[in-house]
Amino acid sequence: MRRDVIDCAAAVAMSGVLGLAGVAGAQWALQPISTSSDPDPLVRPVGLVYAPGDYKRVFVWEKGGKIRIIDLTTNPMPTLQASNAAFLDLFSPMRPAALSPPQTPTNNSDERGLLGLAFHPQYQTNGKFYVYYSSTTISGMPSGFNYSQNIVEFTVPSRQNPVANISSGRIVMRLQHPSGTGNHNGGCMAFGPDGFLYAAVGDGGNFGDQGTGHNTAIGNALDTGTLLGKLIRIDVNSIGPAAQGVLWTSTNAASTYDDSIVAYAVPSDNPTLSVVANGTSPARREIWAYGLRNTWRWSFDRGTGDMWFGEVGQDLWEEIDYQPAYTGTNGAAVAGRNYGWRCFEGTVSYNTNSGACPAAYNSAGLTPPLGVYAHTTAAANTNPPRKLTVSGTGANILGCSTTGGYVYRGCRIPSLAGQYLFTDYCATTLYSTTINTGTGLLNQPVSWSGAFGGSTAVTPNVPAAATNTGCVSFGEDAYGEMYMVIQAPANILKLVSTAAGTIPLANPDFNRDGTLAVQDIFDFLNAWFGGLTTSNYNRSAGLEVQDIFDFLNGWFGGCIG
Numbered sequence: 354m355r356r357d358v359i360d361c362a363a364a365v366a367m368s369g370v371l372g373l374a375g376v377a378g379a380q381w382a383l384q385p386i387s388t389s390s391d392p393d394p395l396v397r398p399v400g401l402v403y404a405p406g407d408y409k410r411v412f413v414w415e416k417g418g419k420i421r422i423i424d425l426t427t428n429p430m431p432t433l434q435a436s437n438a439a440f441l442d443l444f445s446p447m448r449p450a451a452l453s454p455p456q457t458p459t460n461n462s463d464e465r466g467l468l469g470l471a472f473h474p475q476y477q478t479n480g481k482f483y484v485y486y487s488s489t490t491i492s493g494m495p496s497g498f499n500y501s502q503n504i505v506e507f508t509v510p511s512r513q514n515p516v517a518n519i520s521s522g523r524i525v526m527r528l529q530h531p532s533g534t535g536n537h538n539g540g541c542m543a544f545g546p547d548g549f550l551y552a553a554v555g556d557g558g559n560f561g562d563q564g565t566g567h568n569t570a571i572g573n574a575l576d577t578g579t580l581l582g583k584l585i586r587i588d589v590n591s592i593g594p595a596a597q598g599v600l601w602t603s604t605n606a607a608s609t610y611d612d613s614i615v616a617y618a619v620p621s622d623n624p625t626l627s628v629v630a631n632g633t634s635p636a637r638r639e640i641w642a643y644g645l646r647n648t649w650r651w652s653f654d655r656g657t658g659d660m661w662f663g664e665v666g667q668d669l670w671e672e673i674d675y676q677p678a679y680t681g682t683n684g685a686a687v688a689g690r691n692y693g694w695r696c697f698e699g700t701v702s703y704n705t706n707s708g709a710c711p712a713a714y715n716s717a718g719l720t721p722p723l724g725v726y727a728h729t730t731a732a733a734n735t736n737p738p739r740k741l742t743v744s745g746t747g748a749n750i751l752g753c754s755t756t757g758g759y760v761y762r763g764c765r766i767p768s769l770a771g772q773y774l775f776t777d778y779c780a781t782t783l784y785s786t787t788i789n790t791g792t793g794l795l796n797q798p799v800s801w802s803g804a805f806g807g808s809t810a811v812t813p814n815v816p817a818a819a820t821n822t823g824c825v826s827f828g829e830d831a832y833g834e835m836y837m838v839i840q841a842p843a844n845i846l847k848l849v850s851t852a853a854g855t856i857p858l859a860n861p862d863f864n865r866d867g868t869l870a871v872q873d874i875f876d877f878l879n880a881w882f883g884g885l886t887t888s889n890y891n892r893s894a895g896l897e898v899q900d901i902f903d904f905l906n907g908w909f910g911g912c913i914g
C-alpha cells in the first residue's frame with residue numbers, strides 16, 4: 354500500500370511539473386529566497402547562520418547593524434522578517450549621533466559594521482548569542498588606534514518566538530583597530546565542537562600589514578603580542594568576577610574605549626606561544642592561529658570539526674587554508690599554527706621582514722595554504738605550486754577577494770556531499786573541491802559557472818535574481834543545507850535539489866524538530882485536513898491530495914532539510 358503511494362508520487366514528480374532549470378548536469382540550482390526586489394529587502398547582508406536546535410529559521414545580518422530572521426516554514430516561500438521588527442537592531446548604538454560623521458558602512462566597500470554572529474551551543478537553554486561589530490571612530494584609545502572591534506553577548510528570552518533583548522548586552526571583548534584605515538576587521542565567529550568561541554581578527558588594515566598601528570618590524574599578523582591578524586579562541590562561559598558587571602549600553606556601545614574589559618577566560622589548552630623576534634611582549638594566550646591577513650569567512654566542517662579559512666590576499670593571491678580538527682590531544686600539531694602572512698601572500702614572498710622570514714612558503718613552522726588563486730592572468734601564469742585551476746579545463750581561477758564557504762553536509766544535494774564550497778567576491782562562479790588524499794592539497798575545483806551568476810527561479814512567484822556578483826558569505830541552516838549571501842543587490846540564495854522526485858524548499862520534517870518520525874506524518878495530515886497552508890507541501894497554488902503523496906514521498910525518502 355505504502356509502496357504504491359510512493360511510486361505514484363514519484364511518477365508525478367518525475368513527469369517534470371516543476372520545470373526546473375539548474376546548472377547543466379548538476380541536479381541542483383540556486384533558489385533566491387529573498388531578493389533585492391522584495392518590498393522591504395535586506396540592505397547589505399553579509400552573513401547567515403542558524404541557531405543550534407532551531408530548524409525553523411536562519412538569521413541574516415546586515416552590515417549596518419540589523420539581524421533579521423528568515424522563516425523557513427512559510428509557504429510558498431520563506432519569509433523575511435520586516436526591517437522595523439528585526440530580531441536585533443544595532444544601527445543606532447553602533448553609530449551614535451554624537452559621533453559625526455557616521456563611519457559605519459554606508460556603501461558596499463566599507464568593511465566596517467556588523468560583521469559576525471554566532472549562537473551559543475546551548476542556545477536552546479541559555480538563549481545566548483554573540484555579535485562582532487566595528488565601532489565608529491572613538492577617542493581615548495592608545496596612540497595609533499581610533500576604533501574598536503567589539504564582541505558582545507546578547508540573550509533571547511524566548512526560543513519559540515525569538516526577539517533579542519537589546520538591554521541584555523554584555524561586553525565580552527574589545528579590540529583596538531589602527532587609525533587611518535577601516536579595512537581588515539575580520540569578524541567571522543563560530544563555536545567549535547569544544548564549546549569555545551573562535552573569531553578571526555584582521556591584521557588592522559591599510560595594506561601590506563604596515564603603517565600606523567602596525568608593528569614596524571614584522572607587521573601585526575606575525576606579532577604574537579597582538580590579537581590583530583589572528584584567529585582567537587576564548588571561553589565565554591567562564592568570566593572573571595570583575596568583568597561580570599560590564600554591561601553593554603547605548604552609551605558605551607561605540608563611544609567609550611576600555612580595553613580592560615575582559616569578560617572571558619582563556620582555555621587552558623590554548624597554545625603558549627613565544628614572543629617572536631621584534632614582537633610585543635607578552636604573547637597573547639587568546640591566539641589559536643596567527644600569520645593571517647584577513648580571514649573574512651571561515652568555518653568548521655560540521656561533519657569532522659576540520660577548519661577551513663578563506664584568507665583574503667593583498668594584491669595578487671587568494672588563499673584557502675585548512676586545519677584538521679582539534680581532538681584535545683593533537684594540540685602540538687594544530688594549535689598555534691603560523692599561516693605565513695606577511696612573509697608570504699599565498700605561496701609567494703611578500704615581505705622579507707629584513708631577512709627574518711623563511712625562504713620558502715612551506716618552511717618548517719609555517720602552514721602553507723592548500724590552494725591559491727590569483728587576481729590576474731599574468732600572475733596566475735607564473736604558476737606557483739598549489740595554484741588552483743578549473744577541473745577538466747585547466748582554466749585559471751581568478752578573483753579579487755576570496756569568500757570561504759563550508760563543507761556541504763546536507764542531504765538534499767548528494768552530488769556535493771563532503772565538498773568544500775567557496776567563491777570570490779568578484780566572481781559569478783561557485784567552486785567545489787575536496788582534499789586529495791594522496792597529495793594533501795586541494796583537488797582542482799569544479800567550476801559551477803553560471804551557478805549563481807544566472808540563478809534560476811524554481812518555485813512560483815519568485816523571479817530569478819538578475820545579477821549575483823558580490824557573494825560575501827555562505828551560510829548553513831540547522832539541517833546543514835547551504836545558502837549564499839549576496840551583498841548588493843541583496844539576495845539570499847539557497848542551494849536546492851532539482852533532481853527528479855524532489856521539490857525545492859519542501860521538507861518532510863514537518864514539525865521541524867530535526868528528526869524524521871511518524872509524528873511528522875500525523876502533524877502533516879492534521880494540518881492538511883485542517884486546511885492549513887503549511888501543508889501545501891508541493892508549494893502549488895493550493896492544497897490537493899497531491900500534497901499528501903508528495904509529502905509521503907519526501908518522508909520515505911528520508912532526507913530532511
Ligand SMILES: [Ca+2]
Nearest residue numbers: 692693694699
Ligand atoms: Ca598564508
Ligand SMILES: [Ca+2]
Nearest residue numbers: 862866868873
Ligand atoms: Ca520531525
Ligand SMILES: [Ca+2]
Nearest residue numbers: 889893895896
Ligand atoms: Ca499543493
